[in-house]
Amino acid sequence: MEKTIIIGSGPAGWTAAIYAARASLSPLLIEGTVTQENQEKNRLPMGQLALTTEVENFPGFPPGDFSGYIDSAIPKGRKSMLPPRGAESTGVSGAELVELIRTQATLFGTRVVSDDIIDVDFSRLPYKLIGVTGNIYETQTAIIATGASANYLGLESEQRFKNRGVSACAICDGALPRFRNKPLAVIGGGDAAVEEAEHLTKFTSKVYLIHRRDQLRASKIVAKRAMEHPAIEILWNRIPEEILGNDKEGVTGILLKSTVDESMMELSVSGLFVAIGHTPNTEFLRGKLALTGKGFIVRPVPFRTNTNVPGVFTAGDVADDYYRQAISAAATGCMAALDAERYLASL
Ligand SMILES: Cc1cc2nc3c(=O)[nH]c(=O)nc-3n(C[C@H](O)[C@H](O)[C@H](O)COP(=O)(O)OP(=O)(O)OC[C@H]3O[C@@H](n4cnc5c(N)ncnc54)[C@H](O)[C@@H]3O)c2cc1C
Numbered sequence: 001m002e003k004t005i006i007i008g009s010g011p012a013g014w015t016a017a018i019y020a021a022r023a024s025l026s027p028l029l030i031e032g033t034v035t036q037e038n039q040e041k042n043r044l045p046m047g048q049l050a051l052t053t054e055v056e057n058f059p060g061f062p063p064g065d066f067s068g069y070i071d072s073a074i075p076k077g078r079k080s081m082l083p084p085r086g087a088e089s090t091g092v093s094g095a096e097l098v099e100l101i102r103t104q105a106t107l108f109g110t111r112v113v114s115d116d117i118i119d120v121d122f123s124r125l126p127y128k129l130i131g132v133t134g135n136i137y138e139t140q141t142a143i144i145a146t147g148a149s150a151n152y153l154g155l156e157s158e159q160r161f162k163n164r165g166v167s168a169c170a171i172c173d174g175a176l177p178r179f180r181n182k183p184l185a186v187i188g189g190g191d192a193a194v195e196e197a198e199h200l201t202k203f204t205s206k207v208y209l210i211h212r213r214d215q216l217r218a219s220k221i222v223a224k225r226a227m228e229h230p231a232i233e234i235l236w237n238r239i240p241e242e243i244l245g246n247d248k249e250g251v252t253g254i255l256l257k258s259t260v261d262e263s264m265m266e267l268s269v270s271g272l273f274v275a276i277g278h279t280p281n282t283e284f285l286r287g288k289l290a291l292t293g294k295g296f297i298v299r300p301v302p303f304r305t306n307t308n309v310p311g312v313f314t315a316g317d318v319a320d321d322y323y324r325q326a327i328s329a330a331a332t333g334c335m336a337a338l339d340a341e342r343y344l345a346s347l
Pocket of ligand 1: 007008009010011012013030031032033043044045046047048049050051052054055056057058115116117118145146147148149150167168169172173281284315316317318324325326327329
């Protein structure tokens with residue numbers, strides 16, 4: 001039986017592993033697998049951060065030439081799997097950053113297994129985690145760090161321009177040079193979409209908020225802010241039909257269809273931010289752990305990582321539909337490992 005098993009290989013999972021390994025808990029980390037279904041759901045080993053290019057806001061990684069450091073820090077076999085650095089790249093990429101955290105965790109003795117957990121039994125100790133491979137893992141404590149995947153529109157052109165003008169995170173990517181002083185669009189109508197649009201107005205004077213209905217879903221006060229904002233123009237009753245662009249410039253526009261009369265409209269923009277929600281990776285926990293209405297894990301004790309099951313802790317975006325940043329995921333990974341260590345000591 002393991003002392004602690006961590007499910008998920010994003011910043012939350014690897015940070016929990018660093019702390020658990022250094023506390024001599026000898027953690028086993030289950031990192032997920034690469035399958036077509038996981039690919040379609042943006043739910044791959046190394047997590048969401050590995051799917052993005054520059055990361056400008058993780059403390060400790062200002063712009064600079066990290067190539068020598070990355071060469072020396074990351075084992076050769078793993079480095080060959082990273083996307084190549086562009087000639088003009090500065091700072092750290094998402095894939096490099098998660099790989100660095102992984103390296104730190106494995107150097108302290110974290111063991112890694114490729115599997116997807118599809119079911120759990122938390123009714124008695126030892127807790128059982130059932131993998132898609134058929135393996136059953138037994139443990140005294142578990143840290144669930146399975147993340148939440150950003151929802152995308154599902155257009156082929158959207159896939160083509162991801163990281164080249166299409167993003168699912170304005171807070172993460174809005175300040176990148178490619179988006180500065182250019183017309184931008186946000187898709188969505190909830191609080192998060194309005195907040196993303198407002199955030200983008202710090203970098204540009206024109207943001208279109210595109211919504212499929214004739215009323216925003218956002219709370220009244222937030223919706224009013226969007227409607228009165230001089231840099232935000234709301235396009236009602238429109239859905240994206242196609243994202244336009246080319247290999248050199250990335251996104252150059254969007255083709256929008258009216259939800260009222262099906263008429264088409266072409267809009268020139270250099271960036272498209274999809275803000276239509278996140279899907280937490282918690283299907284395997286339904287009925288086993290308290291989840292919110294949207295499927296995020298409930299943390300019943302403020303400022304702690306406990307779930308409603310003793311000895312089961314959670315970290316990162318799977319329990320956070322509010323901050324959703326690599327640094328907040330890593331921070332709760334640290335907290336979950338400390339909580340697991342204290343729980344084990346108390347037994
Ligand atoms: C386009 C984009 C750009 C971003 N840019 C930035 C940025 O610049 N700065 C920043 O701070 N944040 C950024 N973020 C947000 C950041 O990536 C997330 O907040 C962070 O990755 C969350 O970490 P996590 O460990 O909680 O989950 P994730 O990174 O989502 O990792 C979840 C892990 O769980 C695994 N998993 C899921 N289900 C199972 C299962 N059943 N069994 C086993 N394993 C499973 C997955 O394979 C994955 O490894 C960005 C996000 C996106 C989408």
